[in-house]
Amino acid sequence: MSESLKLIHQAKLDEAAKIAKVLANPTRIQILNLLEQDRLNVGELVAALGSEQSTVSHQLQKLRAYQLISQERIGKSVYYELDDPHIVDTLNQLLGHVDHLLLGEDHAGKHLPDCFHVEKE
Template sequence: MDSINLIHPAKLDEAVKIARLLGNKTRIQILYLLEQRQFNVSELQEILQVEQSAISHQLKELRDYQLISQKRVGKSIYYQLTDPHILNTMDSILAHTEHVLAGRRHDGKPVDQEVQLNDAEE
């Protein structure tokens, strides 16, 4: 039997936490916005039409996972994306949603079409 590997438990635990972190619409929108430029809480509140306390809570969650950072400019605190890896994850998720919404698999075939598994060439 071929050797198989499992994800180290500590790494798996962190991956699950990050997946849960991305399971929130507001946090995903914030990350998407911060990919474009820096924002303060008031700007995010206006764009997302979400209460200031909710925005602040989501920003804290993202900061706790070191995905964003903050810097003070005058009296305002601006938030910026600090982990480019998360963008790759988000891009992959969004690309997958395009297939799902179109009712197609990644290979372009309709979802209801049977998948043929090819054995290694003999």
């Protein structure tokens, strides 16, 4: 093993794993996608997602806890926006990888054997 290899500090690994767990939720990914496009209030998010307000509020709370989104009260409404725009870059990279899996292609566009395909639901 090379002497120059460096490990990631354990505290940093632990926090990265927590954030990955927060992002491992389709509704939260969709909320981040929507907030990348515009600042929205809960009602607008509920309408766009077709979810219950309590569900959306719970997901927003999780995203805020990890400083992925922020909120601002304007009049009687609370608006949400991305607090950490580079997290969207991470999600876009992940979704780009998923595109390859769903198409059964490697990153160069070459068709992969069927054993590497992800079945679409």
